[in-house]
Amino acid sequence: MQRDLYYKSSNKVTPVGLIVLLLATFVVGSLLSFAYLYAVQAVKMIYFRILFVVVLGVLSGVIGALICKSTKVRNRALAIIVSIIGVVAFNYVKWAAFIHLIAEEYSADFGSRLQRLPELLLNPIQLIAKISLLNESGTWVINNSSEAVRGVPLAGVWIVEFLIIMIAHLFFIDEKVSKPFIEKDNAWAEELKQTFYFREFVGTSHASSIERDPYILLDNVEDGPISTGMFLEGDLFVSSDKSENYLRIKHVTVTNAARSKRTERKIVNYLSVSKDFVDRLIDKASPQI
Incomplete structure (x- = not known):
């Protein structure tokens, strides 16, 4: 039997492996998101915000790659799809936690009652409405003399942050599952x-x-x-x-x-x-x- 010129994956994967990958991505990503939110609240400089975003994507990606390695996930397409779902899910938690964290500061826009995290998590329509209000008022300034960034520029920043997290995360997943797996050695x-x-x-x-x-x-x-x-x-x-x-x-x-x-x-x-x-x-x- 003639061997392929290049490595060709068997694309084997177990449902348990994918479930563990999804849950680990969601749980670890959510925990890292809480740490990220407190970090950006403590350090307002834009350069550190970018650094924290990259670190969030890298750490979540490294953990995801370790899960792929230990559960022997070698189906690249499924690993990436499951990872994308996990990243989107923990970013949803990140947004809910962010709104909860700053609700008191923005009570004039959000209302006097402090938004509880479970309430925001279970009500995506309410969460989207709060994000929209936040976009109108702005969240941070570039320097002490400038106005708060809001509207389309702020939305663009949020999109870029999400893409940085996603790309950094998927880089490590793709790097791991693309490596050769020896079926006879399992x-x-x-x-x-x-x-x-x-x-x-x-x-x-x-x-x-x-x-x-x-x-x-x-x-x-x-x-x-x-x-x-x-x-x-x-x-x-x-x-x-x-x-x-x-x-x-x-x-x-x-x-x-x-x-x-x-x-x-x-x-x-x-x-x-x-x-x-x-x-x-x-x-x-x-x-x-």
């Missing part, structure tokens, strides 16, 4: 700790050349990253007996050697390679005594 492929480095080689396309013959890399192995110019960087993902292995290659361009700045892009993503290739690459890249 486990994720082991990512070798060793990183492999290669000189650039002559060819119309690095990707197509490597696809045709991965062994071309063995003639271009370097001991470590090249400090200037461009080079290739590789990672190996292997099964327990190395009978099923995958190679990931990035093209790296050093933009500022003094500051260790570089840009990179994936050119080969989980190419299937043989045990012989893996053994020879490890041997070639190992320090020779």
Whole structure:
């Protein structure tokens, strides 16, 4: 039986895994949202607000990725759909908690009675009405001398905040569920700790050349990253007996050697390679005594 050129997921998933992912995303995201709200109330600077939003998305995404790993979710589409639902759900809680938190401060707009959180959670129409009132009055200023941001600009800020949370969260989910899963081991492929480095080689396309013959890399192995110019960087993902292995290659361009700045892009993503290739690459890249 001929093996696929690249890793192809089985897309297997259990209902329990998806339910746990959804609940974990919702619960963890809601708890992180409470912390986020108190943080932005304590620190009013816009730069910190952006930082807190990114942290919220990253932390919730990392937890979601860990759930995908432990429950062995390898259906990328379902993992992303469930994660989107979870993120939307905990953002709903975040909004209800936000309105509850500032209700007393905005009592002139919201009414004198303090809005209880359960009441807001169970009444989305009321919550939307409060958000609309909040948009009209504004919530924060850019500096001490400016008026409160309101209307379309404020709505735009809210949308951007939501997108930052969603994109950051989904990045970690996608990164996890896209990695190779070895069905015969019933486990994720082991990512070798060793990183492999290669000189650039002559060819119309690095990707197509490597696809045709991965062994071309063995003639271009370097001991470590090249400090200037461009080079290739590789990672190996292997099964327990190395009978099923995958190679990931990035093209790296050093933009500022003094500051260790570089840009990179994936050119080969989980190419299937043989045990012989893996053994020879490890041997070639190992320090020779």
